[in-house]
Amino acid sequence: MRGHAGSWAALVHRLSGIALALFLPVHFWAIGHTLESAASFDALLEWTNRPLVKFAEWGIVVLLAAHLAGGLRILALEFLPWRDWHKGLAAAATGVALAVGLAFALAL
Amino acid sequence: MVWRGTADGSFQTFEVPRYASQTVLDVVTHIQRALDPTLAYRYACRVGMCGTCAMTVNGVARWTCRTHIDKVAKDGALEIAPLRNLPVIRDLVTDMGEFFDKWAKARGRFEGTATRKDDFANVTPQSAARVQVDAAIECIGCGVCYASCDVVTWNRDYLGPAALNRAWTLLNDARDTANAERLRAVAGDAGCHACHTHVSCTERCPKHIAPTAGIAGLKRAVVKAALRGEL
Amino acid sequence: MTFRNETLLWMLQRASAAVLVLCVVVHLATMIYAIRGGLSAAEILGRTRGSYGWLAFYSVFVLACAVHVPIGMRAVLTEWLAWRGSSRDIALAVFAALLAALGMRAVMGVFL
Numbered sequence: 460m461r462g463h464a465g466s467w468a469a470l471v472h473r474l475s476g477i478a479l480a481l482f483l484p485v486h487f488w489a490i491g492h493t494l495e496s497a498a499s500f501d502a503l504l505e506w507t508n509r510p511l512v513k514f515a516e517w518g519i520v521v522l523l524a525a526h527l528a529g530g531l532r533i534l535a536l537e538f539l540p541w542r543d544w545h546k547g548l549a550a551a552a553t554g555v556a557l558a559v560g561l562a563f564a565l566a567l
Numbered sequence: 568m569v570w571r572g573t574a575d576g577s578f579q580t581f582e583v584p585r586y587a588s589q590t591v592l593d594v595v596t597h598i599q600r601a602l603d604p605t606l607a608y609r610y611a612c613r614v615g616m617c618g619t620c621a622m623t624v625n626g627v628a629r630w631t632c633r634t635h636i637d638k639v640a641k642d643g644a645l646e647i648a649p650l651r652n653l654p655v656i657r658d659l660v661t662d663m664g665e666f667f668d669k670w671a672k673a674r675g676r677f678e679g680t681a682t683r684k685d686d687f688a689n690v691t692p693q694s695a696a697r698v699q700v701d702a703a704i705e706c707i708g709c710g711v712c713y714a715s716c717d718v719v720t721w722n723r724d725y726l727g728p729a730a731l732n733r734a735w736t737l738l739n740d741a742r743d744t745a746n747a748e749r750l751r752a753v754a755g756d757a758g759c760h761a762c763h764t765h766v767s768c769t770e771r772c773p774k775h776i777a778p779t780a781g782i783a784g785l786k787r788a789v790v791k792a793a794l795r796g797e798l
Numbered sequence: 799m800t801f802r803n804e805t806l807l808w809m810l811q812r813a814s815a816a817v818l819v820l821c822v823v824v825h826l827a828t829m830i831y832a833i834r835g836g837l838s839a840a841e842i843l844g845r846t847r848g849s850y851g852w853l854a855f856y857s858v859f860v861l862a863c864a865v866h867v868p869i870g871m872r873a874v875l876t877e878w879l880a881w882r883g884s885s886r887d888i889a890l891a892v893f894a895a896l897l898a899a900l901g902m903r904a905v906m907g908v909f910l
Contacts, residue, residue: 718877721876721877721878722876722877751801754801754802754804754805755800755801755802755804755805756799756801756804756876757801758801760804760805760808761873763873786808789805790805790809793802793805793806793809798802798805
């Protein structure tokens with residue numbers, strides 16, 4: 460079925476959500492390392508400096524920003540009275556997500 | 568290419584002469600009259616008022632009588648299939664039974680208590696509620712929104728945009744008295760809460776209705792009722 | 799599951815989403831700030847150890863996730879994997895408990 464802005468927005472929202480759902484338990488487990496010692500946490504942070512891991516980290520940040528932006532779009536569509544410009548929210552959401560990704564990349 | 572057969576069928580290719588201002592319905596009609604009389608399809612008014620001729624053209628649900636060949640035939644080729652999400656009876660004809668059953672399940676039927684002995688109902692056309700109704704009332708039940716909805720494909724119980732849109736118009740109808748039960752009918756996994764705002768229904772509706780808006784309205788109305796303990 | 803409970807799940811999803819908007823914005827801003835010049839345990843723990851503010855923030859964050867993620871996955875499991883019925887909901891409840899447990903363990907890890 461031919462895609463349009465709304466169905467792409469929904470797909471990105473869903474796929475980013477699934478990725479984050481899989482990432483979160485790992486993220487929590489990793490931070491739990493701090494319970495053992497600051498040293499073991501540092502060792503983990505060392506591992507995250509590898510380029511591929513840093514790239515994946517950046518990817519997760521972009522996915523989080525995308526999921527947030529898509530979520531705001533849904534909240535707007537569901538709770539605000541309907542306006543025709545709401546169809547443009549998908550584009551706005553994409554812009555926001557990419558901006559955040561850029562900010563993170565620059566900070567690295 | 569035209570779909571032949573039932574759910575397990577296949578596309579059959581026909582060569583059809585092209586002329587100016589030709590529509591997809593013209594093409595299908597030519598095939599049935601001149602090339603293969605066994606082709607099954609539906610139409611009625613052929614002027615964009617009844618919605619009977621709705622089919623899937625190049626993957627998109629449209630009214631074939633209102634779809635000009637110039638707009639859709641890439642390199643002079645077209646793919647015509649029956650509407651999605653509905654059982655195929657044969658070729659381009661679908662069984663719209665479940666579409667209308669869901670309409671009933673959503674309590675998409677007017678229920679009032681006034682009788683002929685009562686005075687006329689006084690409904691201000693500019694009232695907020697009536698404006699909402701008027702924006703959504705022109706639905707003719709063509710099924711294009713239903714065929715375009717991914718959630719209907721993924722969740723066979725989902726009532727769908729048309730049924731929910733109709734429930735929304737009745738919710739805002741000052742004369743209707745069945746709203747408590749109607750909200751219960753449209754709440755839950757099979758109802759408005761399954762809508763994930765793909766907005767395909769609004770994108771494809773040939774009458775430019777926005778079922779997404781009505782479904783969002785239903786979501787808000789259900790929450791209000793739930794918080795008041797009225798659901 | 800009744801339509802009333804399904805409505806409740808929908809409301810919890812939107813409520814937790816509203817909470818998460820704030821948490822995620824704060825978290826992203828903090829991370830973008832913190833990651834400059836590289837990460838180290840000392841730097842991170844220097845901020846969070848003994849801080850009741852961060853403890854409260856991350857606890858709310860974790861619990862909102864434990865609500866939001868499983869309800870979100872419920873739609874995915876139903877629509878894309880055709881998994882219906884109470885087995886799906888029980889699996890999701892277990893997932894929610896797992897997220898809450900692992901999450902709070904992480905929160906205590908940076909607080910204590």
